[in-house]
Amino acid sequence: MKHTHKNILNPALLSLLLSAAVPVQAATINKTFCVSQTSKSLSGQSVTFWGYSDCGGGGMGGGGMGGMGSATIPGPLIEIGAGDTLNLSLNVGMMTPQEPSPYNGHTIHLHGADVMTSEDGTPETNGNVVNGDTYTWAPLANEAGSYPYHCHVHTVKHLEMGMYGAVVVRPRDAAGAFMKRITANAATAYDYEQVYVLSTVDPAYHTATMDSTVFGDYNAKYFLIGGKEGKTTSAPAMTLAAAKSKKAAFRLIGMHSTNATFGIKDSAGNLKPFTVYVEDGRALPTARTATSVDLSPGQRADLIVTLPSTTGTWYPQVTYKNLRDGGPLGTVFGKVTF
Amino acid sequence: MKRFLMLGLLCWAELISAGAYAATQNFTLYIDAGTLTINGAGGTVIDVLSFSDGGMAMTSVPGPALSVSEGDAVNVTVVNRHTASHNFVVSGVSTDATAIAAGASRTYSFSAPAAGAYVYADTLNNNINREMGLYGALLVRPAGGGNTAWTGGPAYDFERLWVMGEMDKPRWNDMVAAGGTVNTSIYKPNYFTMNGLGGFDAMMDMGVMLHGAVGQTALVHIVNGGQFAHALHFHANHFKVIAINGVRQSEPFQERDTFSVPPFSTAEVLYTLNKPGDYPMHVHTAQMETANGVYLNGAATMIMAQ
Ligand SMILES: [Cu+2]
Ligand SMILES: [Cu+2]
Numbered sequence: 284m285k286h287t288h289k290n291i292l293n294p295a296l297l298s299l300l301l302s303a304a305v306p307v308q309a310a311t312i313n314k315t316f317c318v319s320q321t322s323k324s325l326s327g328q329s330v331t332f333w334g335y336s337d338c339g340g341g342g343m344g345g346g347g348m349g350g351m352g353s354a355t356i357p358g359p360l361i362e363i364g365a366g367d368t369l370n371l372s373l374n375v376g377m378m379t380p381q382e383p384s385p386y387n388g389h390t391i392h393l394h395g396a397d398v399m400t401s402e403d404g405t406p407e408t409n410g411n412v413v414n415g416d417t418y419t420w421a422p423l424a425n426e427a428g429s430y431p432y433h434c435h436v437h438t439v440k441h442l443e444m445g446m447y448g449a450v451v452v453r454p455r456d457a458a459g460a461f462m463k464r465i466t467a468n469a470a471t472a473y474d475y476e477q478v479y480v481l482s483t484v485d486p487a488y489h490t491a492t493m494d495s496t497v498f499g500d501y502n503a504k505y506f507l508i509g510g511k512e513g514k515t516t517s518a519p520a521m522t523l524a525a526a527k528s529k530k531a532a533f534r535l536i537g538m539h540s541t542n543a544t545f546g547i548k549d550s551a552g553n554l555k556p557f558t559v560y561v562e563d564g565r566a567l568p569t570a571r572t573a574t575s576v577d578l579s580p581g582q583r584a585d586l587i588v589t590l591p592s593t594t595g596t597w598y599p600q601v602t603y604k605n606l607r608d609g610g611p612l613g614t615v616f617g618k619v620t621f
Numbered sequence: 622m623k624r625f626l627m628l629g630l631l632c633w634a635e636l637i638s639a640g641a642y643a644a645t646q647n648f649t650l651y652i653d654a655g656t657l658t659i660n661g662a663g664g665t666v667i668d669v670l671s672f673s674d675g676g677m678a679m680t681s682v683p684g685p686a687l688s689v690s691e692g693d694a695v696n697v698t699v700v701n702r703h704t705a706s707h708n709f710v711v712s713g714v715s716t717d718a719t720a721i722a723a724g725a726s727r728t729y730s731f732s733a734p735a736a737g738a739y740v741y742a743d744t745l746n747n748n749i750n751r752e753m754g755l756y757g758a759l760l761v762r763p764a765g766g767g768n769t770a771w772t773g774g775p776a777y778d779f780e781r782l783w784v785m786g787e788m789d790k791p792r793w794n795d796m797v798a799a800g801g802t803v804n805t806s807i808y809k810p811n812y813f814t815m816n817g818l819g820g821f822d823a824m825m826d827m828g829v830m831l832h833g834a835v836g837q838t839a840l841v842h843i844v845n846g847g848q849f850a851h852a853l854h855f856h857a858n859h860f861k862v863i864a865i866n867g868v869r870q871s872e873p874f875q876e877r878d879t880f881s882v883p884p885f886s887t888a889e890v891l892y893t894l895n896k897p898g899d900y901p902m903h904v905h906t907a908q909m910e911t912a913n914g915v916y917l918n919g920a921a922t923m924i925m926a927q
Contacts, residue, residue, distance in 0.1 A: 400898035499811040499914035540907035579852035579881030581905035
């Protein structure tokens with residue numbers, strides 16, 4: 284948004300102005316996204332998606348076209364430093380796939396970012412700007428962690444269509460480089476990182492439009508991590524080749540519409556403990572060591588597991604569960620070798 | 622609207638009477654069949670059962686908020702004016718689940734537990750009675766009164782009670798109203814409510830919205846009377862989770878922007894209005910944002926700070 288008063292109210296900028304000693308160099312990161320249609324084969328069925336792509340490099344997607352670019356599900360990973368300023372622009376044009384009015388256009392809602400309503404991407408509250416906008420967020424030093432972004436136009440449809448992705452807010456060191464830590468706290472240091480965007484698919488939502496009774500009943504049929512099914516340990520959605528005794532961070536980002544539980548099992552099926560340091564972009568007052576963590580739609584967890592000193596394979600996995608009694612709907616597997 | 626004025630008056634009266642001494646609190650609830658109207662696009666009229674205070678409306682989904690103080694001796698007399706058996710249980714608090722026959726009444730007695738929010742319901746009939754609307758909230762105040770969540774606990778400037786619910790109109794409510802048998806293994810609720818209101822109403826209802834001055838803190842009692850987990854997502858800023866099912870969390874409290882309240886459970890959060898403007902609060906789960914598929918007439922309200 285273009286309001287001139289915005290920066291005056293920006294707490295990150297205020298703290299920078301008021302701070303006598305600025306510890307790290309904050310960066311300004313500008314990105315431009317476009318929206319385009321794509322399709323995925325899920326369990327042999329073709330499902331149409333709408334997704335974001337990074338179209339800021341000139342050439343593609345500029346001007347009034349908008350629909351250019353190659354969407355990915357989830358959208359591009361956005362990495363910024365705590366204290367940085369992100370200016371995330373959305374290009375919506377005549378070629379952009381969309382619904383008719385009143386659900387036309389798209390936005391980017393930075394879910395969990397504590398921003399003014401003008402940066403919130405919610406058309407019902409920011410003047411119905413759905414034809415392209417710039418969303419500005421300057422996360423504070425204590426806001427390192429994982430966040431989703433997603434479209435907030437007719438959310439029941441557009442989020443389900445694939446209009447979501449991840450923002451990782453990283454601590455920066457004194458030289459301004461991203462640290463391999465979840466927060467500035469040295470206890471959160473890791474060697475490897477996996478971003479697991481959780482999502483579910485009800486194909487009926489992908490063909491229905493406008494105010495349809497289809498959107499009154501959600502029947503999750505396909506279950507994804509990072510846009511992939513990963514239905515067996517031999518065909519995992521995500522893989523990591525790591526070294527023994529090292530630490531792997533998992534960034535779990537819930538964009539699903541069911542309940543879900545994450546766990547890590549060894550090849551014998553035993554649950555392995557991990558430590559959760561951050562949930563919903565805020566450090567836990569006390570880090571929590573557990574063998575499972577539940578994620579509801581919209582929630583996140585940033586956790587670290589220490590790999591064993593002997594060679595082997597572990598299977599991080601998400602079991603999607605129904606909202607009524609938590610009964611399992613499907614499990615998606617990842618894989619870590621070491 | 623009438624319902625909210627009534628809830629408001631009830632809380633007001635109880636706040637005035639709340640003292641430093643354990644007292645006896647007597648309530649009378651009436652069970653009747655009636656209807657719940659979901660206004661706005663996608664809305665409808667749903668056949669329901671409810672606990673009410675016996676006023677003119679005779680229907681109140683959710684039932685009245687029962688406001689008491691810690692240690693109070695609470696007597697809830699339930700008058701069953703419906704044609705089937707019903708009961709009254711405060712989850713985790715009361716133990717007498719005796720059924721009341723049609724036309725009879727019974728007084729359920731319990732001691733008010735630690736300050737916090739609790740959920741009551743008719744637990745009979747395999748969740749059908751609760752699904753039909755027979756649920757509500759018990760709010761327990763600190764013994765010494767005052768605007769803290771508990772004695773010595775975190776302070777707040779104003780409070781809200783959000784009783785979350787859902788109804789599967791075609792398969793459950795319509796079936797019960799027609800005298801048929803509900804197949805309880807299938808539950809596909811298509812209406813989602815806060816204090817009995819769809820989003821079109823709840824986003825304008827002063828008793829539901831979080832509205833106030835920047836810097837004010839709301840204590841929000843979230844009571845899930847439904848059978849689905851409700852994942853509430855607050856825009857604008859994070860909140861502190863201070864209690865779950867009446868169990869106090871240790872300080873410093875964890876901060877979240879989304880919190881899932883399981884079926885027939887409660888949670889309490891502190892939300893500080895930290896910036897001006899209008900922002901939504903909504904359940905983050907696909908269909909739960911809709912009324913039978915119509916967007917934003919589901920479990921949603923507004924946050925408004927000046
Ligand atoms: Cu969109
Ligand atoms: Cu969101």
